[in-house]
Amino acid sequence: MATDGTSVQATKTTFEIIETLHELNGAGVSELAGELEMPTSTIHDHLQTLTEMEYLLNNDGTYHVGARFLHLGEKSRTRMKVYNVARPQVEELASKTNEHANLMIEEHDWGVFLYKDRGADAVQLDTYAGMRVPLQTTALGKTILAHRPREEVESILDRQGLVAVTENTITERERLFDTLEDVRERGYAFDDEERVDGMRCVAAPITDSDGRAIAAISVSGPKSRMMGETFTDELPNLVRRSANVIEVNLTYS
Template sequence: MKRDVTVDATETTFRILEMLKELDGAGVTELATRLDIPKSTVHNHLVTLRKNEYVVKHGTTYRVGLQFLEFGEHTRNRMKIYDIARPEVEGLAEETGELSNFLVEEHGLGAYLCRARGDRAVRVDTYAGMRVHLHCTGLGKAMLAHMPEARVSEILDRRGLEPRTETTITDRDTLYEALAAIRERGYAIDHGERLSGLRCVAAPITDDADNAVGAVSVSGPSSRMKGEQLEKDISELVMSAANVIELNMSHS
């Protein structure tokens, strides 16, 4: 099989942008040190990015520019499922008072398309556009449970099972058992597997072939998300929202 050919200079540009995001801004010297790239190379890439308005400069510090937001909004707004899911996400947040989320998969990672906060919602690190590993979130596990086995294996080979907390599933067999249980009961639970103390109930959104195209969830502190409220009340609300999204997708 012929290997894809990549452009080294372009890959360097993306490495610089990713590091700028990770550091929330940096100067030439810090970027060069972190990435092990000559300062002159880093400088040339930053000058080019700034000229094309993809980074901004304050003093000696460069940051990712707002033009990326325009790209993200363009991408999100062209997705039919976003417009269909958003009212249900907002309704879940209002009804439960907690944080509700909608996630899709791309390149083996989950990407949050939208979120809504109820009047009791806790503040967490997620935001629209953020990408997360699938194995450590309720949303991601709900989607993995409704993907072809070969696709799940491909994602795990590429992305691994990185531990995020003490409860993260890091063994394939254990994960496969969890996915089978999710398929049987219709929803997934995240027991603080990405963020300690945060519990989540998520339901998959599937197409006519029962393949996942997204997932919707409600998240809240473990002190509130427990017992019958978690296993019955919230799970039924989340599955109902997923069902509405599926129906609207089929008839839109």
Template sequence: MSNSRGNNTVKTAKTTFEILETIKNKNSANLTELTKEFSLSKSSIHNYLCTLEEDGYVIREGDEYRLGLRFLDLAGHARHQESLYKIARDEVRTLAEETGEMANLLVEEHGRGIYVYTAHGENAVKTDTYIGQRVHLHNTALGLAILSQLPSERVNEIVDQHGLPATTENTITDRGELFDRLEQVRKQEVAFDDEARVKGLRCVAVPIINNDQAVEGAISLSGPASRFQGERFRNELPQKLKDTANVIELNITYT
């Protein structure tokens, strides 16, 4: 295979994923909208969509295309391949039940955070979080917990690649400030998110460390600022998270 053919194959695959990302970001899109997004003819975009529809990756509803449930099969398989998910999910569910709040499990992949499990207690608020969602690491307690356990070189690589975009006025956007916060997280062994990603939402998280002292992921509790304050936010919930992390880490070691 020539280099030219190889480059075309990679470009075609990249365009396919970009089309899917565009449909996801818009919730749905029609042929005209997608043609405007890409430097391709309407017939070329139509060919992409027909192929994706035939294989179940997009669904056509009138003139609109949306993502198909075929992705649930891939996502479910990928999640079950994630050993931390299988080890931690019951403990995370128990954490949500005992606190009444939303409990989360996040792992790092390609410099972004991926939610692999969430559980809702009886008082949990609804958020934009969903399984498989990719988020920046610098503006969540979960991400800060993970970053605090990575070498400085790796943290710099992640910042170089993904930046430090602001989502609220409380988001860390300065590299020096980020490293200061990570040092604080390492000392306290807990990370706090004070409305840094979502206005009105606070989060507390701790890292999950394996027997080789490498970070596997992080667990957190999220809730409204009105409930996440004072002693409960700064001490009670962090201790519950640390206790749960201890159980998960033991199970990682001996599973």
């Protein structure tokens, strides 16, 4: 583990433990020690500290991630202008289409779901606020990439690669850039089972005055309902209109 000098090892360990605890959905000292290949005493020191600070919960030896993370996450979300402005629009999209409606931003080269709302007919989905996905695997991410300078997209891809998630995920760099070109021309993006089998999605970017994407909104639903003119015309218009409203409200508020 090469330390750059300006790097706090204990912090890395602490967050590795938190992250693993989170993935395991709660665990004991020795389970974590085994998972992370660290001595139990080291794990214990960190768990102890974090519990004392009230970031973790200890239920008879089983530790869990506590609500202070929700506090940090939720409050920083509510302070994002785009979240506050976009949220009502996402809700309107969901209730108009009866499907899932989502808001995504980019952070550290990832697509992050900031908010989702479920319409009346929405299917069960694995998305939740805070979830991170590779940008090119969703319509949302593609609209964001489409409205970023090519060199920025290149460097994101250099760092992130082009992982395949389903059979339809775009994995060739040139094909992606072609797609982004289309997205830019049309003003919206599709996702045809590129992240989840059976699911389709339509997304539009939310751009600032320079045309740079700061976020994206979308409607997603099962292939069976997302087809024909609904998929090719109706939904794109709906989503774009919402994106526009958000852009306007961002400027004048």
